[in-house]
Structures are given as C-alpha cells and as structure tokens.
Amino acid sequence: MKALLILLLLFSAHCFAITTVTTTGKQKPDDASHDYFVGLLRLALIETADEYGYAVLQTVPYPGQERMLKLLALGAFYDVVWAGNSDIRQSDLHKVAFPLFRGGLGWRGMIIRQQDKNKFSAYHSVKDLSKVIACQGRHWPDADILEHAGLAVARVGYFDAMLHMVELKRCDYLPLSIFEGQAELDLVQSSFPNLIFYQDLIIQYPLTMHFFVKSNNKQLANRLTLGLQRLYDSGAYEYYMQKHPLTQYAFPLSKFKNSRVIKLENPNIKQKELAKFGLTWPSGK
Template structure:
C-alpha cells in the first residue's frame, strides 16, 4: 500500500518536469523580438523621423517586443500598400494618408499621427511669381492655377474633386524641377516640410519660394496601418498611442518636432481656403477634439 502514494508522487513529478520543459522551450519564442519592417520613403525630405519616433515610443509602452527596420531601398506607397495588404514579410507597418480604399485593404490605427496637420497645406511656387496669390480669396480664384502632385498621392484626387487642375509625376524629386520649369504653378506641401524642401531646392539651383498668403485645408489623417491579418500588432500600436495621449508625451513629441516650424509658417494669420475630401472614411474620429491640430493653437 505504501507504494501507491510514492507512485502518485513520481507521476506528479514527471508531469511537472514535462510542463517545466515545455515552458522553457517556449520562452525564447515568448520573449523574442519581432522585426517590423517599414517602407523607406523617397530620398527627399520627409517627416519620417517624427513618425518613426512616435511609433518607437508607442511600441515601448506595449507588452509586445518589436524592433523597427527600414526597407533596404525606398519603396513607393503603392508597392508598400500592396505588400502589407498581402501580409508580405517585406513590410509589416507603414504610415500614410487614409482613404476609403486603404481602410478597406489594410487595418488602420485611427489616431492621426500628425493631428490632421497633413491636411493644412502651404504652397511652393516659383520665386519670380512670389506675389501671384496675394489677391486670391476663394477656391474659384485658385482654379486659374495648376497644381503638381505625385501620381499615387491621395491629394491628387482631392484637388481634382475640387475642380483644380493637377499635373502628376511618377517621381517626388521631379516635381520640384517641373515646378521650377513652369510645368505647373503651385505645389501644395505640408507646413512641416515646405521650408526644408525650399532650402534643398535652392541648393540644387531651383529658385522656389513658399507663398506667405494662403493655407489650403482639407480634412484628412495620416495613420499607422498594418495588415488585416495582424490585429495583434494594430492593437499594440493603438494601446501605445493612447498611453502617450493620456500622459501628454504625444503632444510633447509633436511640439518637439513641429512647434518651431509651425510658428514660422504663421498659419494662424493666413487666408484659409477649405477643400472637401470626398474620399474621407466615415470612421474618422473627429469627435475626439484632442486628436486634431488647429492653427489657433499657435496664437
């Protein structure tokens, strides 16, 4: 009879040993760092450093363990979108302007990473035509000008939907040369990059200036996007961003990267021309006022 308890004890120890062995075998996987590839943008100036800093900070506030890595070569938006849609190993996360189609194909994290600032545009122009917009008051006044855009940017469709003439290019860098050569009149740019782009253009011998009078605005958002097969990753990014909003670090990072440029842009004193965005997804979180930038913040 004494052997029965001993047998049960040995059986229990054997099961415990098996469970411990299984746990140890799982530990490397459970605590492994997942590499997240994001598409390297064109070799032009791009507000990529801010988005990358924001994503890095957000992921540091999540239980997941991730390491961000750019693709080896620049990748066009259209190609990156396709890679994420098909859950390719080449790209797992990207940031781009939202559209109805993009939200159907990919999984958006609906927190606007630029606080909607991407929809506030100043205008690059030829320096010789610096005062051409001084008398513009309405959208109808703008229709006598032509606008440059890259062919796969959502802004192209927005401008055309508002009755504006758009000239497109396959290449980002080529747009500055086309503007300088008079192929089109105006190049709407994000306020956070326009002056950097003008400086770089000048270094390349292009005489461009940033208009001081107008501010185009259309409602839109830049989001982080993942594959629809990665709700776990999307949830981690969203959780991290919400934590940053709650502790104020989101706003501090935004000001750190963009505050000085926005004050230079003098957005609050420009004439605003509103454009409608027919491709704006209905789930855009406009009810959350804390997520959105307004030029009045600069007063």
C-alpha cells in the same frame, strides 16, 4: 533537474523574444518625413513592450506608394506603413485610428517660385487657383481632392520630380502640409534656391495620415493604437510634434491666424475622423 533546465530555457526565450517589424525605407536620402514617422513608430513600440514584447524596426526600399500599399495588403515585405486616409484604403487595409499629424495633414501651404509670390498673394478662392497648375503625388489622395474642386493637377511619381516641375514652370505650386513643407524644402534648398514654402495662403480639407497594417493584423494595430494613445496622454506626442525637425516650423499655430484659407471637400472620405486628437485651426481670417 534536466526537465527544469529546459523549462527555464524556454521561459527565458519567451521573455526575451524580439519581434521584427518591417516598414518602408526612405523615398530620398534626406527624408525628414520618414524620420518623423519611423520615430513615432519606434516610440509606440517601446511604450507597449511590457504587453507585447520588445520589437525592432527594419526597413525595405520604397517602391512607390501604390505598389507599397498593394504589397502591404498582400502581407509581403511590409508590416506597417503610413499614408493619407481614404475609404478605399480602409477597405483593403487596417487603419490605426490615431491621426499622425493630429488632423493637420490637410492644412496645406505650397511650394512656389519666389518670383510668383506677388501673384499668389492676390489669390483668395478656388477660382483664383484654377488659373494655375498644382503638382501632386500620382497616388496621393490630395490629387483627387484638388481635381474634385476643379483644379488642374499634374500627377507625378516622386517628390524631387515635383520640385523640378515647379522650378521648370511645368506646374506652379506644390501643396504640402504646414507640418512638413518647410522642413522638406530646407533639405533641398541648395538645389532649388528659387523655391519658397508659401504659407500666407492655406488650402484646407479633411485629410489625416495614419499607420496602416494588413487587414488581419489586429495585434499590431492594437499595439500601435495603445502606444500612440499613451504618448498622447503623457504629453510626449505634443512635445514630439513641437520639437521634431519636420514639424517644429508649424508651431505655434497662432502664426497662421491671418493666413487666407481656401476650404475644399474631400470626396474620398465618408466616415468622420475621430476629433479627439485633432488640433484646432487658429481663429483669424
């Protein structure tokens, strides 16, 4: 009887074991992007609870992107984070293949000063953009892409600092994905009333956002892949993108059909991304 009781207790402990998954904390108090990606992470874990058991998320402070990715590669502090894709990152980490903006991370509107709207309305080419200076994250793949195209880039460590630099005319525009730019600016609009998210001109290049885990953490990578695939197949992923406060402004995508588009190449990506989950840019200009 005693042996049976012990077996039952062990079985119960196994069935109700909870895995803790650690990810990064917010970059700033009002961080719409963080809420979007953590929400997706949580949904993917819930979708796979039957196969892998229950999981709870915990966060640790954000130390800057380069430091965060190095810590993840070492297996220190973080189990999973999200970042823009590059071949270098894929060599150090395990990428979860599903693109978290459905391939739209490289569809970039831009935060500019209100009084510069007419100036940007006359821009149609890389040559035009070469007259002004972009602000970008110090370790964002986007900074490399813009520089590769011959554009001037001011590399900055933190998002709020980029906004201040645009405001103070130390740079002229801050390219952000159409799926995040308006929501991110709305959160700080009272502090930066002179800035707007300009979407009549789109810079477009191949770039995707992904979850990354430590290179040998195949179990978590497989779990997240399965969870995201199920969300996509059920239609829940599309619904999430269209309704989340971060990404809802971009829908319907047909609103961009008359935007001017400047296409750039991405020197950091040699491997073709999976097109299965990608969104289609609206036809127009």
